[in-house]
Amino acid sequence: MFSLAMWLLTLAVEGLLLFRAVAGGFLRKYVFFYAYLAWVFSLSSVRLIIYITKPKYYAFFYWYTQPFSVLVGCGLVWEIYRQALGRYSGAARMARNLLLFLLLIVLSRTLINAGNGSAWWQAETTAELERNMRTVQGMLLIALILVLAHYAIPLGRNLKGMILGYGLFISTSVIDLTLRLLLGDSFQKPWQYLQPIFYLATLTVWSLSLWSYQTVALPTTEPRIEADYQFLAARTRNRLFQARSYLARTIRP
Amino acid sequence: MIGTWAFLLFGLLLLALVILLLQRAMPSANDSEESSEEAETQAPVYAQSFPQRLVDRLFGSEDWEFIAKQESPRLKRLFLRQRTTLALSWLLAAREDATKLIRVHSAAARKNSRLEPLVEFRVIADYVAFQMLCLLIALVIWLRGPVTMRRLVGYADALSERLYEVITRVLPAELACENSKREPAPPGSQRARGR
Numbered sequence: 001m002f003s004l005a006m007w008l009l010t011l012a013v014e015g016l017l018l019f020r021a022v023a024g025g026f027l028r029k030y031v032f033f034y035a036y037l038a039w040v041f042s043l044s045s046v047r048l049i050i051y052i053t054k055p056k057y058y059a060f061f062y063w064y065t066q067p068f069s070v071l072v073g074c075g076l077v078w079e080i081y082r083q084a085l086g087r088y089s090g091a092a093r094m095a096r097n098l099l100l101f102l103l104l105i106v107l108s109r110t111l112i113n114a115g116n117g118s119a120w121w122q123a124e125t126t127a128e129l130e131r132n133m134r135t136v137q138g139m140l141l142i143a144l145i146l147v148l149a150h151y152a153i154p155l156g157r158n159l160k161g162m163i164l165g166y167g168l169f170i171s172t173s174v175i176d177l178t179l180r181l182l183l184g185d186s187f188q189k190p191w192q193y194l195q196p197i198f199y200l201a202t203l204t205v206w207s208l209s210l211w212s213y214q215t216v217a218l219p220t221t222e223p224r225i226e227a228d229y230q231f232l233a234a235r236t237r238n239r240l241f242q243a244r245s246y247l248a249r250t251i252r253p
Numbered sequence: 254m255i256g257t258w259a260f261l262l263f264g265l266l267l268l269a270l271v272i273l274l275l276q277r278a279m280p281s282a283n284d285s286e287e288s289s290e291e292a293e294t295q296a297p298v299y300a301q302s303f304p305q306r307l308v309d310r311l312f313g314s315e316d317w318e319f320i321a322k323q324e325s326p327r328l329k330r331l332f333l334r335q336r337t338t339l340a341l342s343w344l345l346a347a348r349e350d351a352t353k354l355i356r357v358h359s360a361a362a363r364k365n366s367r368l369e370p371l372v373e374f375r376v377i378a379d380y381v382a383f384q385m386l387c388l389l390i391a392l393v394i395w396l397r398g399p400v401t402m403r404r405l406v407g408y409a410d411a412l413s414e415r416l417y418e419v420i421t422r423v424l425p426a427e428l429a430c431e432n433s434k435r436e437p438a439p440p441g442s443q444r445a446r447g448r
Binding site: 087088089090091093094097098131135138141142145150151152153163164167168170171172173174175178179181182228229230232233236237239240241243244246247250251 | 257260261263264265266267268270271272308309312347350351354355356358359360361362363364365366367368369370372373375376377379380382383386387390402403406
């Protein structure tokens with residue numbers, strides 16, 4: 001009963017979020033985010049119908065469609081990247097390289113596993129596969145957050161909410177799925193409660209932050225520092241070196 | 254089993270990071286901040302608010318030798334406590350200066366389409382190394398006090414000099430010859446210290 005009520009509630013919130021975006025005319029502003037939300041809304045509705053009418057097929061349908069949801073979720077990471085770094089070509093370049101590096105590591109590991117004859121995602125169950133995929137998404141999100149923080153990229157309420165909500169969802173999913181795999185069937189009952197609660201928390205964050213469209217306040221003046229990047233980097237490194245030498249000189253007898 | 258705990262740890266780390274970074278580490282840029290940062294680029298990095306004479310005295314042993322002669326444990330304790338606080342403030346100022354510098358750098362680099370990721374990583378690595386050095390010094394100051402710290406560094410310098418002498422004596426002839434061609438400055442020497 002609780003699960004069904006939570007299910008209906010999350011569907012209602014998803015629908016409300018989509019309705020607000022259409023009514024407010026900002027659906028196109030965050031097209032990948034709302035595409036992901038629309039996908040989740042549609043899939044959840046189909047799952048609910050199957051759960052009510054053909055319950056014995058539900059588990060099969062759930063685990064076979066879940067990896068697609070995770071893949072569609074990658075669009076959300078792309079949305080965050082696109083929205084936050086669109087005006088900052090330098091930071092975007094840094095983020096691109098970092099994300100590419102992470103993806104190359106994941107790909108190399110996958111290929112090595114495949115070469116060693118083990119399952120190429122090292123996943124024996126769909127739950128394990130989902131956890132591994134969510135972990136990769138989490139790594140990408142962490143890298144993106146670090147770039148945003150390092151370059152002090154101004155984020156509006158919408159984008160902050162998007163990151164907070166999705167970060168919350170991925171982290172709790174990884175914890176949840178790991179506990180389920182670790183504890184087995186004994187965790188099935190709490191898992192059934194925890195998963196929708198965490199997802200509802202995510203939807204609440206999204207509802208609060210994406211209730212209306214808010215433009216990002218941009219700095220009217222940008223620092224008038226050298227356009228030559230090489231010079232800028234050399235000067236920063238030189239000053240850090242000076243600071244280090246100063247420390248070393250001071251503490252030496 | 255280790256892998257499972259790693260996943261759990263990762264999940265918790267992401268959760269903490271998302272909450273922390275969104276709450277604290279993302280100041281929204283505004284005009285006054287940008288312009289003040291720009292002014293800060295012109296300033297030296299190191300904590301200049303502490304005059305060099307004061308810093309030298311802070312880490313020097315003259316005052317401590319005077320206090321030690323008084324033979325008052327309470328006075329010694331008070332002196333050490335105050336010196337430690339001062340030294341830690343000096344170090345904090347140096348760290349804050351470096352943070353300001355890196356903020357100015359990133360504010361200028363974030364819109365630069367010619368940014369080179371490898372160079373940028375080096376800048377970040379330099380900054381992290383500086384912060385680590387500060388933390389290490391702070392730890393030693395906190396544990397042993399600024400006066401003892403200079404003595405410890407002096408001892409480490411003398412030790413590395415002795416080690417350098419031993420190594421040059423023990424090294425095979427070819428390596429020693431190659432070494433002499435490169436003419437490295439022994440650790441602790443004036444040149445190695447960059448004075």
